[in-house]
Amino acid sequence: MAEPRLRHLLVTGGAGFIGSAFVRQRLAQDAEINITVLDKLTYAGSEENLAEVARDPRLRFIRGDICDPATVEPLTREVDAIVNFAAESHVDRSLLDAGAFVQTDVYGTYVLLEAARHSRHQRFLQVSTDEVYGHVKDGRRREEDPLDPRSPYSSTKAGAEMLVRAYHISHGLPTLITRGSNTYGPYQFPEKIIPLFITNALQQVPLPIYGDGSAVRDYLYVDDHVNAIARVLWKGQPGTAYNVGGGTEVSGVKVADSVLQACGRPGSLKHFVKDRPGHDYRYALDIRRIRSMGWEPRVNFQDGMRLTVDWYRQNDAWWRKRKSADFWNYYQQNYRGLPANAIPD
Ligand code: NAD
Ligand code: DAU
Numbered sequence: 001m002a003e004p005r006l007r008h009l010l011v012t013g014g015a016g017f018i019g020s021a022f023v024r025q026r027l028a029q030d031a032e033i034n035i036t037v038l039d040k041l042t043y044a045g046s047e048e049n050l051a052e053v054a055r056d057p058r059l060r061f062i063r064g065d066i067c068d069p070a071t072v073e074p075l076t077r078e079v080d081a082i083v084n085f086a087a088e089s090h091v092d093r094s095l096l097d098a099g100a101f102v103q104t105d106v107y108g109t110y111v112l113l114e115a116a117r118h119s120r121h122q123r124f125l126q127v128s129t130d131e132v133y134g135h136v137k138d139g140r141r142r143e144e145d146p147l148d149p150r151s152p153y154s155s156t157k158a159g160a161e162m163l164v165r166a167y168h169i170s171h172g173l174p175t176l177i178t179r180g181s182n183t184y185g186p187y188q189f190p191e192k193i194i195p196l197f198i199t200n201a202l203q204q205v206p207l208p209i210y211g212d213g214s215a216v217r218d219y220l221y222v223d224d225h226v227n228a229i230a231r232v233l234w235k236g237q238p239g240t241a242y243n244v245g246g247g248t249e250v251s252g253v254k255v256a257d258s259v260l261q262a263c264g265r266p267g268s269l270k271h272f273v274k275d276r277p278g279h280d281y282r283y284a285l286d287i288r289r290i291r292s293m294g295w296e297p298r299v300n301f302q303d304g305m306r307l308t309v310d311w312y313r314q315n316d317a318w319w320r321k322r323k324s325a326d327f328w329n330y331y332q333q334n335y336r337g338l339p340a341n342a343i344p345d
Contacts, residue, residue, distance in 0.1 A: 012083070
């Protein structure tokens with residue numbers, strides 16, 4: 001199959017953690033690409049995440065909501081592919097209130113698909129997650145395995161995937177899906193385990209480990225993840241899903257120990273808290289399909305952690321701004337029963 005000639009991408013959610021890494025990487029690696037970023041700038045998104053490329057004339061930023069057809073439709077007519085990163089992305093927040101997840105992750109994806117149906121796009125890539133498979137007791141999940149989401153977040157991502165698949169089958173849209181594993185690296189909002197633990201360690205407040213800390217995740221460095229998305233966008237077979245995993249299995253306790261060691265902080269900062277309700281204890285992906293397209297994760301967990309800790313050390317103002325009063329309000333709601341010293345002065 002001939003590779004699509006993609007000159008102009010609409011990147012939704014491109015001011016978030018992974019979306020902004022994709023935009024930075026594409027602009028650096030593809031001299032002919034133009035990118036329009038559409039992002040609502042929720043608490044998780046910021047134009048600061050695109051500051052390194054803000055002056056690039058090939059980049060245009062538009063603040064707007066993927067749920068609004070009047071915003072989406074004219075933009076989709078100008079581009080030849082859509083890459084949808086926009087989502088509410090944090091499992092713990094979906095347990096507190098799932099409304100925004102249903103709205104953005106499901107309805108927003110529908111609005112984008114409808115707009116794509118009325119334009120002649122070469123590709124529609126939906127950025128999904130390994131969480132759609134649910135807890136994986138043993139073995140590794142393959143792309144044909146049934147979806148079994150168990151949290152409000154993963155259910156909305158699975159719902160979006162079903163719509164994407166339906167628009168491929170019913171309307172012939174050239175869709176692609178990537179199912180990435182737990183991603184970490186620079187610019188990640190400090191609510192997810194790795195940036196939360198790094199910034200808590202730097203602030204010398206406890207690292208809240210759920211349950212006994214034995215749940216494992218397959219951590220994937222962000223540059224590897226966005227490389228895989230680009231590979232699938234240009235070389236993937238329409239109508240197909242691709243697992244993207246780092247191949248590691250790291251427990252919560254191991255994350256805490258690695259962070260404390262890298263930050264030179266004592267083990268006494270580890271604090272075991274009430275488990276996440278419905279906690280998926282393990283995700284594990286079979287990545288043979290994307291490997292056969294020549295993609296491999298390049299950054300191992302040790303190197304990725306070093307790069308990430310260095311970035312947070314050097315970008316103190318970036319993360320401190322995000323750990324605002326709103327953040328600590330969410331934190332107190334989510335982590336009930338933490339000691340008084342859990343929140344910095
Ligand atoms: P993020 O929360 O950092 O970024 C999400 C971005 O989407 C933000 O910039 C936000 O402002 C924007 N957004 C939210 N609602 C919007 C709306 N209605 N309209 C327009 N923009 C909106 O998330 P992330 O970690 O960068 O994840 C990006 C995508 O990758 C998500 O779809 C997520 O499900 C998926 N994913 C994430 C991981 C991970 O470990 N972080 C792993 C696999 C897949
Ligand atoms: O697997 C891909 C998914 O990874 C993405 O689709 C999601 O967008 C992303 O948020 C992430 O979901 P997780 O729930 O796996 O990530 P989180 O960082 O919230 O949690 C990772 C593990 O760490 C999980 O076992 C729960 C544990 N944990 C998490 C937090 C925030 C803790 O022990 N303490 C914490 O404070």
